[in-house]
Amino acid sequence: METAVLQVFRYDPEKDQAPYYKEYEVPVEGTLLNALLYIKDNLDPTLAFRAFCRSEVCGSCSMKVNGKTKLACKTPMKELVETWKGKPLRIEPLNHMKVIKDLVVDIDKPIEKMKTLIPWLVPDPRVVPTDPMHESIIYPEEMEAYKDQIHCMLCFSCYSACEAVADNERYRGPFAFSKAYRFQVDRRDIETAKEKRIRYAISGGLWSCVQCQKCLYVCPKGVKPAEDIQNLRGQAVKKGFTDKPGAKKLKHFVDWIYATGQINRLYLPEEVYGNKEAREKLTKAYTEMGVEVWEVPKPTKGLMKFRDIYLEILSKEDKALDLDYSHVRKIDKMVSDIFKADICTIVDKAHEEGRSSRGLISKLKGLLGGQ
């Protein structure tokens, strides 16, 4: 029978000074969970790990194999042997949680963290009937909004893989944001709860996620925390929670790109961090180095068309990355002051006459207070 060697992390804090690895020879048959059960039944009953359903629904058995997060009952031994070409397989407990024993880690902390994000439905009495014999109507299309998030089985794989958890103790964890987001997009959930969730998400590190996407790759259930976090950020901005540097940065990007087609490196420090001296210092430094800088980037050719597309994308996606029109208007004003002409005139000049999408442009002009 084909066999493989598992190097299993062993640590009993009561007895062992330090963790060590113990080697076991196991058959290459079935899943990694089968191999661990084989060890327990035949080689060493003292090995501790969690497992229950053995069919990838309970979330008990996630662990690391050669550094990669895996769900033991979902990982065929054959696949491991092929991937690692017969090299020993190092089996270790998840990261970022205290080891209780061997492969068993303390998951109370991530659960407590999740709890702070109100990961439950707070029904809106205008939508959810209070009469227990009254059904609440939900259209199948509506459920699309949270069809992935509801698959989270609290296996903590993503928590273990997450860069932000590594950096920041307070960071709530990828799954926790997904759990919270699931209710943010549920029509039945009351607005006040949604508001609170955003507030708590922000204090729980919403802007600390570095978008490394690891959570998304390791999730055995197809949940995409990284995306949910982006969407939560969008909601935060839309709800007016724009006082965090992350939100301000986003606003800076969106508004400047919309207004001029480029971000503005001179204004970034001021707009995001409120640093008023930065602009002058930067201008001076750039000039000294002989680098050409503009206080305001010159609007590019075709900007209005570009704005159309941008607006269309934003409205279609409803990613809630709302433009701050008063900010945009300020930028426009800077542009017209510097270039001595109304922004539409400048751009229009650069355009050929008689463009087709006139309708949208004039709507835009109205919006922007242009002519």
Next chain:
Amino acid sequence: MVELDYDIVIVGGGGAGLYAALWAAENTILKVAVMTKVYPTRSHTGAAEGGINAVLTHSVGDSPEAHAYDTVKGSDFLADQDAVDIMCKMGAAVIYDIAHRGVPFSRRPDGRIAQRPFGGASFPRTCYAADKTGFYILQTLYEQCLKNNVTFLNEWFLLSIIHNGERVEGITAWDIRNGGVHLIKTKAVILATGGHARVYWNRTSNALGNTGDGTAAALRAGLPLKDMEFIQFHPTGLAKTGILVTEGARGEGGYLRNKDGERFMKRYAPEKMELAPRDIVARAIQTEIDEGRGCGPNGDYICLDLTHLGEEKINERLPQTREHAILYEGVDPVKEPIPIAPTAHYSMGGIDADKLGRTPIKGLYAAGECACISVHGANRLGGNSLLDVLVYGRLTALEAVKYADEAPETNPSVAKAKDDEKRILELMEADGKEKVADLRKELGNVMMKHFGVFREEKSMREGLEKVMEIKERAKHVKVYDTSKKFNTDLITALEFLNLVDLAPAIAVPAIERKESRGAHARKDYPKRDDKNFLKHSVVKLKEDGTYELSWKPVTITKFPPEERKY
């Protein structure tokens, strides 16, 4: 010895336990705790795929009476009809309640909860949430418990129940994480510890820990167990592992074929075909296999064919089935039929409880799969267990609240806790002549062989002897891990010892029930015998270690027994 003090302790964090906790939390200011050996969301309720039966306000033509009739007929007339009536009438209420709390039930285009046909039901009344119904219910109930700040004792293991012959006084439990036996004082206890199909260790759809711990503790505390001979074999377990293929696969239109490609169900249940109740389908499959019409090189399985449903429908309605078939059987149901065979799935029998979940001991309740109310009688209909779990979780919670509100303080003696401590120490000091893993496997094989889909006097007597022998040998099993923290070696041993206590409680009434009824199919008595056996079996464990059998009448209200034909 640390002592904890509550008013109500709910043992079990599955569907029954969590729903009980929720209803208790919302209806009392008493101190309530949920104790569970695995984190609540990991309980086996999460594996329930197919759905939950209930007649809703928009179910056309259907009625709670029709549901009750189907349930009673499905039970082969062994269910207590007063209890069935309560359960079926509460269907809509519990479904709407959990839907309002966030369970993402699949919906019809008009936004109402969708229902699909399920085995043994005369109308499509199974509400479902894709093919993860139990998972979503469990997650939602857990969320709602967090919302209500329910106290959890996660990763605690129930050892014993303490009572004074009249009232419950407390329990003892092992704290898995830190080690140590604890005495817990409480006025009321709801047992919601799930089923014991792991008695059939090697061929079961159940989680590794469905070892009937609460049922065994009740047995050891002198409580009666009811109808233990009835074990449901699910017709469609994956051939290699026993892992379940949901009944939804047949509900969506899957075919069962033998090695000749024949849809053999037409010979067993011409009208219902693949949608006949589980016991009938399981026996049909077993008969095909036994008579040489099985598929594969050893002829030991049957084919479940979904290929004609098409990839889109399979992905939409049965995504998990597809995933499991690929992962655990190496077969993609879009392209090939899935090899399946019957697998031990559900325990109809359990702790004897009445129509409100009360046991003979005051303050002690049982709900969910560990209980035998009995709403399932000799055979449970698919989708009825989750309903039972919710209805009785809620009813027992309300009963327990009412009781604990007025009950006097209890004063459990430490003797039991000291006993349990000794028992655990002895396990660690045993001679180790026998190994848990080996004995457990042996027990599973004996039970499958002698108390499987088909049963027979001679074979069962042999089987019981072997079971008693294994029970004897089990005294020599040793726990090698002597550490306190997260000692899974100890837990595994305790679970096995529970299985060993329960096996004879299944075997004894199985031998004495000389008829075929529901899941209890005897080759030597192929007919149902209402004259002699329209009654519940009751097993008690006596001080001397023998199992005492008695009988108890069935409550019949509306539906007189008739032949069960599909």
